[in-house]
Amino acid sequence: MAAIHLNDLAHSYMAAPSEDADYAIRRMNHVWEQGGAYALLGPSGCGKSTLLNIISGLLAPSEGEVRFDDRVVNQLPPEERNIAQVFQFPVVYDTMTVYDNLAFPLRNQRQPEHKVQSRVREIAQVLELESLLERRASNLTADEKQKVSMGRGLVRDDVAAILFDEPLTVIDPHLKWKLRRKLKQIHEQFNITMVYVTHDQLEASTFADKIAVMYEGRIVQFGTPRELFEDPAHTFVGYFIGSPGMNLARISLETQGVRLGEGDSAPLLRLPRTLLATLSERNGDLKLGIRPEFVELEAAALERSETESTEHWLSGQVTLVQDLGTYKVVDIDIGGGCVFKARIEEDAAIPHGRVRMRLPARWQRFYLDEHLLDVLPASAEVTDDVVDDKGGVA
Ligand code: ADP
């Protein structure tokens, strides 16, 4: 067992919810497959803990069902769900030894003592708690307590899934990395479904094969770290994933392309006609997105007098260069109220003054009311006056 299905699930903490904002979980359908290593990533307050508590049975959803394979478990109490949950803060019995803490879930199930012993030793070894087994939990550091807490989640061999709710919050930074590796190792060893909640994208992508990004009570995208990076399904994913996040600019359609931003200084980005035709069929708030990694800066600064955007190049003013160690982030004001960020290598020349930049068609993404539009990348076609297929200026 078991895939965890969430069917038309919704939850409100209010007695009489009336609008979307009243729901901590807005109607969703989702499947966590058996054996997956998943991260549930999102900002504080987006509903991550609520969702885990519904899966583990600590909380009854106000709408929809939770199924483990074919079986609806809404009515099952947590102890009958075969799901372990590890919380942000350690849950240990202070008066017991580490050994007894780890043994507790097994003794609860009346497992024979020899089995308890071998399992406790196995888990203690994995978590490097062996030397502490006889210590009383009250004498442990916060890190050690949290390891015991995790051990209590991992010790049962009948659990179908382990839910981790920001378990490394209290852990020392250098230990965090080590513990995350351990969890990954445990996942590979025991083939248990793991859902790991975090608000840290690095933590999510080092742990998980697939990440569910949550925003305002919804899973807005479920994909590999690469999919989230290359094709953010929602502007929130673009903005939240990546450092810095995706450049996003409101666009308005013109005959030759789109205006980025607003006002008299809004630059024109030329686009193929077929793409423009597709965009013009959509009613709503249109945005262009492109990741800072894909914005190409022309090395040489331009003459200050040049203000026109020509062909596929846009020109702008460098307003800030941040050195972030292994890379630099350059802010370029291109007019229209748009400041685009470009990420450049640490040893690249530092641009200043007026520069030209290119937004490669392959990496342009278009959003309608914050959702990714499934449109052909502009590079898939060549029109008379835009670019050649190598992306050069025509
Ligand atoms: P996260 O874990 O992502 O930080 P939560 O699931 O804790 O988010 O919270 C989601 C929303 O539900 C928040 O707006 C929060 O204030 C609200 N909420 C959480 N727990 C309760 C509760 N017991 N009663 C009322 N509202 C709650």
Ligand code: MG
């Ligand atoms: Mg939480």
